[in-house]
Amino acid sequence: MNELQPVTDAGEWLVKAAEQHAIDFAVTADEHDRDGSFPVQNVTAMHHSGLLGAAVPPELGGMGVDSVHDLAVAISRLARGDATSALVATMHVAQTIQAARQWRHAVRTGDEETAAGLAGFLTPFASGEVLVAAAVTENGTYFLNPLTEATPTVDGYELTGHKSFVTSSPVAQLFVVTCRVPGDPPVFGGCLVARDTPGVTVHDNWDSLGMRATGSNDVSFDHCPLPAEVVATYGPWGQWTTPLLLEFVGALHVLLGAFLGIAEAAREHIVNTVAVRRKAPSGTLLADRPAVQQLIAEIEIALTAARATLGRTARTIDDYFASHTPEQDSDAELHELLKEHQCTNLVVKRAAMSIVDLAMTASGGGGYLASNPLSRLYRDVRAGPFMQPYSPIEAWEYIARVTLERDPHIDV
Amino acid sequence: MNELQPVTDAGEWLVKAAEQHAIDFAVTADEHDRDGSFPVQNVTAMHHSGLLGAAVPPELGGMGVDSVHDLAVAISRLARGDATSALVATMHVAQTIQAARQWRHAVRTGDEETAAGLAGFLTPFASGEVLVAAAVTENGTYFLNPLTEATPTVDGYELTGHKSFVTSSPVAQLFVVTCRVPGDPPVFGGCLVARDTPGVTVHDNWDSLGMRATGSNDVSFDHCPLPAEVVATYGPWGQWTTPLLLEFVGALHVLLGAFLGIAEAAREHIVNTVAVRRKAPSGTLLADRPAVQQLIAEIEIALTAARATLGRTARTIDDYFASHTPEQDSDAELHELLKEHQCTNLVVKRAAMSIVDLAMTASGGGGYLASNPLSRLYRDVRAGPFMQPYSPIEAWEYIARVTLERDPHIDV
């Protein structure tokens, strides 16, 4: 089983930690799924192991994994045991990848002020003080066009709006919130909002087909007062800009690991099942029946493609970061990278859905029972296509625009 | 919307009744799904309307629908509102199709004794006295090779064994149980077992991905005493025989209606959704976005194939029954019919799964919420491939054997 392997030393440590967590978290995954209860104890464990500080530099208390490839591999290992925790960890870790890169650059170039600011941002991610949740999605609009608004006030800003699919919301101490800052033209903003800010309401309405333990509730913000320094702006509202491209390229690829891990878990389960089950009256092992072999082979084929594609694109992303300082960042190159991620995203998620489905078929009915892990994996894996920024139906246009050298902006 | 239409007058009546039930049953479908509670009130309603006696001759209190096509269409209408009730009704009605055909033949040929016996069997199905459940599936063996055993005794038989996936088991008064009758060679048998027979245990263990309200529990039989007259034999154990072919061809095709109905419900839901939803900032109707149109078109394409194929094969089955008396039944022709059903089965179920999946994608995340009907339909439709007699992986061999004029028996 030629699974993906970390390519850095720090990554190796991280993957081992993730594998251990996976074993532990697998025990309660079904129960949390059934109840829709958030696995608080897993967050605690991932704080203790240091996994949540994976991408934070060691000087700031983290593990110092600077490879998107290795982060994605670690998330895939975690997801084999519990996809919920893989999502929770991704949402937290992903916030630190770019900041860590910029901190390293600031230190390298002797820009102490920037370094200090970034250190202040990064340290709590590794210390276990906070778990962060991303409040990005809004119903009925596009992620580049948030309608949640940060209005300037004398003291800073006031934030008002309503977000959905906020994974980790039951316990997150901090929300990263995308917003619109009024102006002419309006500006795309990102805020760091503490949970106890007046006006923050975490709803208790997450009830879904799968990924049921992620606590991906709605969160609303009602005239929340924010100090100026927690609101960053990233260029014109509704447009891709360099910082957004950077954040998405890294974060999204790490997230993809979760779906690879789900597929690997389904594969493992069904291979073990058919290897021991026999069917009367002939007593032939399922593993020796041609039709079962065909299903197993198609699982292996899909998995081979998913792993290779995730791995190669991750290394391409790593290569980009290794060869570009922040000053050298290029939107054109980042769109090429994001396009390649989007292609990979569809390869991996389609493969993952197909693998779980093939395993379900090979289970001969057993997988349809709630007590069988396949029935949870089947529901969890279907979350894939809904992840930001591009749904399958938007991705086609984006991929084609970049390929055909048209303006990558999609007019929604 | 070129939906399938009944081809007989009795069928027209039946389809209208099913459509009315669908409207009523839709109201509580989500609640029963969530609880896994059996919709007892729907059974009562279907007794009252006469739907459960659909295939019973009018002279015996039924509706007299003798067209498999029209039964399947009615089941598809029912499934639009509630797939559970569609399954429950199919399992009951399917038991009466062949018996009604034989009763009609006995009456036509003046064979009063046979007619009287069949009348005794059929009348309770239409009167509302009983709901029947089929106890056919066993873990780890093949439907032609049941391990549940009916051992001859001085008074009749003693039945011992364990069945799974017994839809309607929470309230069924009667179980149709397939079994093995010892002998040299052993014989394939079918028993009618009353719920209150000593030794019958209906377990409360149905907990599944979808079709959660069907009460498809395990049922075990522990030395249940049976009078001789409730045990029928159908030829050698492990072999297709004429009566089994007849039962399956009719019953399975009616069942297919349930999956067409699920697909039609998903299609209806998503067409209505995209027709009214707009997305900021452009405010374009989802219906006018090319990628949504692509998904809708693929739904229509799949539905066109599913309806046509179900309809044509159903009429081929009807034509067979119209042109053959029971004496003229031919295993070779019945295998051709069953093969055509198996092909149709895969066309319809694959189309149905694809349609629900496309609708889910077009829902843009909304369909992933438990409150959205698509999330139930997505789970329900996945039951399709597990239905008897052939799973997709067994069907290939069967279809090829009949096509290539090899012995249709599959050596499991």
Next chain:
Amino acid sequence: MNELQPVTDAGEWLVKAAEQHAIDFAVTADEHDRDGSFPVQNVTAMHHSGLLGAAVPPELGGMGVDSVHDLAVAISRLARGDATSALVATMHVAQTIQAARQWRHAVRTGDEETAAGLAGFLTPFASGEVLVAAAVTENGTYFLNPLTEATPTVDGYELTGHKSFVTSSPVAQLFVVTCRVPGDPPVFGGCLVARDTPGVTVHDNWDSLGMRATGSNDVSFDHCPLPAEVVATYGPWGQWTTPLLLEFVGALHVLLGAFLGIAEAAREHIVNTVAVRRKAPSGTLLADRPAVQQLIAEIEIALTAARATLGRTARTIDDYFASHTPEQDSDAELHELLKEHQCTNLVVKRAAMSIVDLAMTASGGGGYLASNPLSRLYRDVRAGPFMQPYSPIEAWEYIARVTLERDPHIDV
């Protein structure tokens, strides 16, 4: 083998004629394919048998087949032997379906003048005097927007333009040419142009992947003088109008038969091949190898869907014509019909391509040799998606627009 059967007496006669032609034409099909030579002798034979006058009323010398279903079935039979002749026949016969319907209506309602005009049009199609070719496609524009222009003159019109894919052009005596008639707004026109009209040039440039014997050359028209009576107008240029909808619904569905026939020929070939071939060292019949059985089964599944869908939509079209006089024609209903045809078109052509491909795989390399019929079928079947009016990529939009009750016009 549950092949489609004609539903009218005239259709039954026609299908038998087509079957006999198929046997004869199969002999030379490979040779014409290789040379790219047009099978003139097949046209003569189809004139003699009366097949080319299939849809012309008996009173006017034809066979009087008024069922689109039966015409499509006959074309499918023809295509089993020779897809080229199936295309040639379709292009000719399709021109007469609506005219025959209008003639029947005119006769019924006592409109003698109209009847006489239509009789003049129809009679030569059945008498063997002419073979007609459709000159519809133009490079770089859309079939509703022909750029070929018919400019009014004192005596009638002058036609100038360039058409491609004109099947039968090597021998056709008459071309049906779509055009633009200038005006404000311009009008969509259709001309009947005799081959010997000054300015007509039939190029000799048809050289293609498949359908190589169809002589689908370019035809150019250079200031061809036309009498006024051979130019008909059909409403605004660039728009669907009732007469265009009528022509397309009938003609296109008949054409679909050709692709079903190709698929049936591939299926027949491979079933016969695997039934007799053995492979050393075990000597097992290919028919008994599980992987071959899987391929054969998928062929049967795809064929079951293709036949049923073609057949059902054809009968829906027949039902429309049976229940509507020309005065009752409704664009809304015709768009519903055309949408259903478009869905069917994709079901049948995808199935046909898939069937030939599966047969190719099952051939184990044999099908890749030029001498094997599969290698011609593989090239011929790929023509399907390019047929008018909608390519697969335009069809999605059209199907969705009709489904979602948007204006069916596509803005190209």
Next chain:
Amino acid sequence: MNELQPVTDAGEWLVKAAEQHAIDFAVTADEHDRDGSFPVQNVTAMHHSGLLGAAVPPELGGMGVDSVHDLAVAISRLARGDATSALVATMHVAQTIQAARQWRHAVRTGDEETAAGLAGFLTPFASGEVLVAAAVTENGTYFLNPLTEATPTVDGYELTGHKSFVTSSPVAQLFVVTCRVPGDPPVFGGCLVARDTPGVTVHDNWDSLGMRATGSNDVSFDHCPLPAEVVATYGPWGQWTTPLLLEFVGALHVLLGAFLGIAEAAREHIVNTVAVRRKAPSGTLLADRPAVQQLIAEIEIALTAARATLGRTARTIDDYFASHTPEQDSDAELHELLKEHQCTNLVVKRAAMSIVDLAMTASGGGGYLASNPLSRLYRDVRAGPFMQPYSPIEAWEYIARVTLERDPHIDV
């Protein structure tokens, strides 16, 4: 366009040479395809450039490319211009990969005799003296079970049998022929047969759907006298053995490059086409039409998977060879590698066929003309699934057996 890049210096040189050849060979590719004529001049050019000696050690006159990855990348570049030459080059180069590895090992370990023997074998491959063809396939048997027989004689052997699909046969000076050496049990053998050996007949019967210029004729051997030293034996006839596994793992993966290159050529062609074509009346660029964008996106998605999967498995193979001396070769590990190759094989070839097909659809009919490169690519790419050792229908069983830790031998 994130194409695969060589990972060694020698590979970089090779890939540049291949790119130059591709430009040159593209000019005559269509002509050779049409005539079915073998591109002799391309062989000469590839001898001159040194490409045919790519894998031969520099000490023996070759380029010294020891990376299967880089060989495959070079073959893919070549195939962009001319798939025929890519196949011809592969068949030659592939014979030298293992011999070069063993020569390096012999030199390293001071085994001068072995080194000298291998040097004698390898030198002519790089010197331009010979072009080698592989005569492996036989009709009606399996590649591990050749029926061509090498019977021992006093002087050596006599070879008799008939081979098919012998690429390069029109000019090859040397044939590598698999055979059966009688005995108890019989043994699998490989012979090097000079073209001018008495009894060798190269037939002139290659006439195929695609790959028409490869000269893949039948070659028959009629009591050909062979000296003992040109016949090697590899263990029991009908069984996988270490040397066969080694040869196949390397050779087959290089061959896969040809299909990637075909796909890349189709992609390049269609991207360039839609980027400049407009369609009346709107004049919209095809590149801006949503349905075209969908096709282009799916091409990019498939290509992303094909490249990554080919690349990753190639590096896994390279890693194996880098970490194992010939003494350390392990059948179990080699079966794992071959299984991973088989999975990759299906990923790449399916993707390649899909890419060419999508490009064909996006061409809107243009691709169906013989003058359009897509029509050749469409025929060439279909050769993929027929390549040895496993057809798609055999590969399922092999992949599953290795995955499920069953005996990898397939009982044909």
